[in-house]
Amino acid sequence: MKVSIIQISEAPQTLVKTVKFVIPKCSLCHYEMHFKVGDVIYGEKWYHSLCWEAVGKTSNEAPPLGDTVEPILGTH
Incomplete structure (x- = not known):
C-alpha cells in the first residue's frame, strides 16, 4: 500500500475570482x-x-417597429 503525505496550511487561504x-x-x-x-x-x-x-425622428437608422426591435418590458 502506498501512503501519500499532504501538507495542510493553517493560514486561511483566499481565492480571488475575477468577473x-x-x-x-x-x-x-x-x-x-x-x-x-x-x-x-x-x-x-x-x-x-x-x-x-x-x-426615429432624425435618422433612417431606426427601423419601423417590428420583429427586429426588442423593447424592454416591465412587470406591473
Whole structure:
C-alpha cells in the first residue's frame, strides 16, 4: 500500500475570482443603460426610450417597429 503525505496550511487561504462584464451604453447618448420600460435593443445596439424616439425622428437608422426591435418590458 502506498501512503501519500499532504501538507495542510493553517493560514486561511483566499481565492480571488475575477468577473468581467460590460455595462451596455446607449448607442446615441453613450450613457449607461439602467434598463427601464421602453428602452430598446436593436441588433447589438441599445437605446434609452427617448434616444430611440430621437433616432426615429432624425435618422433612417431606426427601423419601423417590428420583429427586429426588442423593447424592454416591465412587470406591473
